[in-house]
Amino acid sequence: LTRSMGMSGPESLAAAANVFIGQTEAPLIVRPYLANMSRSEMMCLMTGGMATIAGGVFAAYVGFLGGDDPAQQLYFARHLLSASIMSAPAAIICAKILFPETEKQDLEKLTRTDTHVGDNLLDAIASGTTDGLRLAVNVGAMLIVFTSLVFMLNWILQHSVGQWTGLNAYIQTSTGGRFEGLTFTYLLGLVFAPLAWLLGTPWHDSMLVGQLLGMKTMINEFVGYGALGEIQKTVDLHPKSVIIALYALCGFSNFASIGIQIGGIGTLAPNQRKMLTELGYWSLIGGSIACFMTATIAGMLL
Template sequence: MDSMGDKDSMGVTNNAYELDHTDLRRSNPEFNNKTDYQVDYSHDHDLSVDRRETQENSEINKWIKRGLHLILQIAIVGYFVYATYHYHDINEYDCKYDSSIPLCGIRFCTGYGMLVLLLGFIYLALFYYLIFKPKLGLFLHKNYLHPAAVKWHIFLRKRAVSIACIVLLLALLVIYLVFETKDEPKKLYSLVAPCFFILCGYVFSTKRSAIKWRIVITGITCQFLLGIICIRWEVGRKIFECLGNKVATFLGYATDGARFVFGDYLIAEEVFAFAILPVIFFFSFFISVLYYLGAMQWVVIKLGWILQQILGTTVCESVTAAANIFLGMSESPLLIRPYIQKLTKSEIHSIMVSGFATVSGTVLAAYLSFGASAAHLITSSVMAAPATLAISKLYMPETEVSQTSSDTIELEKSEDASLLDAASSGASNAVPIVLGIIANIVAFVAFVAFLNGLVSWLGMLIGHEEVDFEWIFSKIFMPLAWAMGVPWADCDKIAKVVATKTIINEFVAYERLGALIDNGEIKARSAGIATFAICGFANPSSLGILIGSLSAMAPNRRGMITSVAFRAFIVGSIVCFISASFAGILLQEEEQQVVYDKIFAKLAHRNATY
């Protein structure tokens, strides 16, 4: 009570003081004239004026943006209308509903058809993100799609349901294989390699009791289904052929920059370091721009989410597997750099397998220059995405609890200050990549030449001069080539290509494969199988590069990284061999011959124009 009284009296006293002080100020004119006690309203007036001007400027800027958008839309629509009129005008037939030519003869991979696809995709995306998703999409996801997805996942987790789904899936695959190989039963030989490697995975698994067969079977099935879509299904094959041609055309523009810097002679003679490798500068430049804009992160996180939902793998390994479709083995882990410290041993193993089992877009042009099919290279990387997760979880299953989740992960953003800075740094960052490729090729080719000379000398002493180091490895890899579906007559040559990729690198392997195709020494289907088999970074130099890059991102995990590196190297190679086996089932000799005839005709025309 006393304290309450003290507080009340204090409050009264203070109020009285304030009232007395105010009265004193009012009654004393000299006191009123002192500027220290005058209330200055001019500052508030200036603030209100500034605020009003800011609002007006914001409104003006908003209307300017709307006006620019309107002008842009009018220009795009006007251009499309004129392009449509021009396209109709240059065609010799009338576009009618009952026309025998589908879609009025529009070729969606070139010219007007590509314009239709691009504009359709852009406006469909704008409609989805600006209108459908905020107005209706979020409501549908919250009230219907998400609850249905949760119930579906719970339903699939039931043991009986999982077993039934797996049995049904395997039955459908068997039925498809019967129809696919009824005219060429020898194609079934291609199943030997996948079955052998799956058996080896079970035998040499770090913990067989922890293997999640749902991930393994679903991942390998997705790999085969992607192969059917991209290779066997006519529409899918045309889409990937178109995509491959566009990628090849896009990367081909790097030749103009290389010719300007190095001159026509080095480009015309196709000197590897000057005519082929400069494309890495161009592609790195482009990827860095996409990374700065956030487009690369968006695509990768969406693909990673799809893999995570289908396979049930963790978010970091799923995102990295998706990123390796586009990026290299050193660049893709950068997307999850803050989380590498928290990854489990199995997750690090999966990330390394993803790097070894794919190639990056920066080196595609080099392979294309040797005669590789762009469609096959892209298809191989796409097929490898689910397979790397499946096979890696077979050889090293998860035994720990993941410390990352889709709710907590946030992909790294670009540190570049502007778009121009991103473009410049992207090109500059490619310098060590190019120098590393040159250094490794020189060193490893020289070392293998030394081993060839040494083994050849030893063979000469016993009367077998034909024996060298690569000959020995080719004989070791011959059963593997046969198990992937290569005809026995081509097994020796394909085995030597696979051995070259394993002990040197894929650049030299593709160069030798291109020479075999160009000289007609192997069948086109065998060449296609080999293209898939060597489409990965699993070679000794890449092993050191990946260990170094991951160790730099997580120094305290270096011991764990080095302990799983060699196993990941082997498993990454196995993923490529399984993709090649599935390609062996799906590829057709006649179709492949047409593909390679076109490729080498195009290369011959390009060389003739230089």
């Protein structure tokens, strides 16, 4: 990437790391360079994190989509890996279009820093185990909270507004039973259905794929993939719609990730916090566009 696209070494390394370890760990790989990164380089780092997924959640998504069928698990694993790899260069393109490089970086001014990881092997293992447990508990808690929030909003809308206005029966009839009534996911489907259709989704599946895109953007992709797995069990989705949804969901581009990146990268490079807050929404836009680009290409090839 440094020779072919004129990128700096740190942003090239971070772009590759985002594919495998995700938006929270990739900045650690280039930690010595974060403090002196230009706006364009920081945008590339953040957008790459938004457009890819981490290896730690890869198995969970395969389980959501493939169920207990080994053949289906292998099928979706290949597509998930392809989606994350394809989104990395797409994220670079989007980041450089939004914020072209206009500054010349002097790498000689950058210094390496030594990070204390433990006094010995056992201490390092214990520290790593504690950090991993903390991360797993955090992910699990976030998943439970946001999933519960979606169910709560669905229940409130369906059993209050939908029931009082009679919209539940109309929605059930107009969608052929695909939606039970006026719910939060139904509203997301309405808003994002045109986008799903533009990505190549057949129109009769656009509402369902649109709701997944909305859940991914407003909540997170974990909830989106879980919903896609459940939809596959109850609705006869077109295979093209499933693949487009899979590729479009394959990224951390949601509003919560803005806070995660500002908090994570800002801790490693406090002097860049102001820039991080300015680039947060732009990186969300760039990461989302990158995922949509790969989804469109995947749909064209099917």
